[in-house]
Amino acid sequence: MRSYKAKMVEPIRLPSREERSRNLAAAGYNAFNLDAAEVYVDLLTDSGTGTMSDAQWAALVRGDEAYAGSKSFHRLAAAVDDVMGFEHVIPTHQGRGAENVLYGSLLEEGDVVLNNTHFDTTRAHVVNQGAAAVDCPVEGAWDRSAEGDFLGNFSVERARGVVDEVGAERVPVVVLTITNNSAAGQPVSMANVRATAEFAEEIDAAFVIDACRFAENAHFIRERESGFEDRTLAAVAREQLSYADAVTMSGKKDGLVNIGGFAAVRDPDLAELAKQRAILYEGFPTYGGMAGRDLEALAVGLREAVEPPYVAERVEQVATLGELLSEADVPVVAPTGGHAVYVDAGDLFPGIPPEEFPGQRLVCELYREGGVRTVELGSFAFPDADRPDYVRLALPRRTYWREHLEHVAGTAATVRERADEYAGLEIVSEPPMKELRHFTAELRPL
Template sequence: MVQYKATMVERITLPSRADRERALERAGYNVFNLDADDVFIDLLTDSGTGTMSNEQWAALIRGDESYAGSSSFARLEDAVSDVMGFPHVVPAHQGRGAENVLYGTLLGEGDVALNNTHFDTTRAHVANQGADPVDCPVPEAAEPGSAGDFKGNFSLENGWEVVEEVGADRIPVVIQTITNNSAAGQPVSVENTRRVAEFAAEIDATFVIDACRFAENAYFVTEREAEFVEASVTAVAREQLGYADALVMSGKKDGLSNIGGFVATDDPSLADACKQRTILYEGFPTYGGMTGRDMEALAVGLREAVEREYVSDRINQIRTLADLLEDRDVPVYTPTGGHAVYLDADACFPHLPAGEFPGQALVCELYREGGVRGVELGSFAFPDTDRPELVRLAVPRRTYHREHFEHVADTAAAVLERADSVTGLSIRSEPEIPELRHFSAELEPVSA
């Protein structure tokens, strides 16, 4: 059952096919370079693109814009403590700002950071500190059609192999991303989190949870992990996050906010070190790059995110989109995870080799066909890594409806009808930082 009614609307328009063709060419076949007005249904990201509630809008009015000691920060601090269980909060303008603060504090030249799977900005921040980001996914994560309730889990076997290879003293940080965005938004079990916490303690590493989608992950746990089938989303979230030494959070996901993020910890020494770096890169530690208004909205959003009615509706929206796609025989990564549906680009375009970026080709064809913008999370976004060729269709929170999803599914089906005629792409220009190339690189058809 839908849990919302609309109190504000925005008109959207599907540009003509000729206009879409021209826009795609101007963008260098990279949909990050498209103007938003050129897009009909925007599934590029769920980060900061959702619809805020009336309670969040009301909270904006009381924003305290004091530079130091803002009462809005106090309300954010209380929300993080109540919902997530951490007493020390260091705000940042968004998740990657929080990553800069935390990983700039914890990592240095020659270090190694382990993660179930690094996402793009996390990988880039680790590398920016001179450290080496190493993924430790479970084997089934790389198999789009394999079974498994928790394909986002951290592989302890892989983790110990890295310890044996490089030595524990080179691994100051172990990270677990929940849900595992780069592994098709797959959830992570609480039992796996417990074991990773023990592993990190044994090698004397700081255990960090990337909590961007902690509420969605907790909901999956209540469905799939026997120990927690009777538990509330709130209780599971507190239990799972409680195993971490620190959290890094983008408030633009399960904070239900359009901007903001933070580092949270129960270690006062780590909090103090992060505050000093925050002053340098973000702002004073009681606003950290956010306005008081934004902190108010984030504080409300964190509490709304763990309401079962909200998160149930959220996950069921993702499942609706997946069902519509599968009904049209579009290859989808299964089981469906949180926040997005991931298309299997290799299965869509088996005639395209990885060097011609089948995932990016699929992204371009979805836009060309129906004005739908997604994002490639395969060999283009993650060069020199062994990952499946996936296209993420990330669903903004509380924004689109079934009619929009039917258009997306029809668009994907139309692309598959002419799949044999789709050509691959080659890179025409790219930035110096390989971990971030998909944000701004330009491509061209291989036949050009």
């Protein structure tokens, strides 16, 4: 049983199959180009698509819209300090704003950034600063047959190899993404957080945690790592962040809001640099691109995110979708992570080579067959990365019910049954920055 009930609903409609086929062609076979009204079950992302609580809606009313020094900012700063343990907070319009503010303050041309796995906007912000983004996943991170409780971990061994090659002076930042979104949403252990922090200190690099799913990661630590089963979720969540010098946060994930984010740091000098950059790109440092009402909702959401049973129910729903897909013989990464189920499109469509984007073809057919919108995180989204052609089915928080999950699984089963009928895709147009091409590029069937 869920620990909440619905107080507001939104009607949704499943367009006819003919409509869906026309919509797909008009969108250039890119689900990002579809209108939301054309989608039945939207699993494109869990970023900002969830349902806020009544306490968050109530908080909106007391938003202080003062340009500087608003009461709402101070309430957010207090929540960040209490929940995450950081004194200096620079609000931004969302997570990529936090990446811009922080990495623009830390990186220079020719630098190298190490990460367990860079996500798309993180990689793009690193590249935009003239730096190189290098992934250091553990062995088996992208192997669906691999076993392990924490396949999202950072490989210190791989990172040392990079440092030996380029020199420690060229690696000013080490990043840990929790959970590891690009590696099928797999969690990171507390032991690995500590080891990564020690490695960063050893090479005199700033240790940054991408904390957008920090509560989900803490849940996995409590469930899977010895010594944490009797700790509160809030205590585990705070400890995993205590080893970092800074965090970037998309409030649209474990902040449980529809917009907003922040960078938080320990060093007051770095905080001042980030604030000045925030003024240029985001807004005054006490609102940072957010309205006061959004600051208020985020302050409440951060506290709700570490309260049971929210996270347990959240992770359980993702696991349920994974089980339904597995029962339909759809190849998924197991065990599932905290925010999404990842389907192996390369396995589902063995006749479509990576250069013809089997993952993007799966995205298209899930929409055509059932109005389900998802996202490809393989050769189309990451053109220069050697990783499998996964498709992510990201569940919005507190939004869908089991019947929606059953519809998704039934749709995927239909696609699997017709797998031999599909050909690959080719790109017709794409933006100049290839790291972001999957957002707007258009394709056509071969």
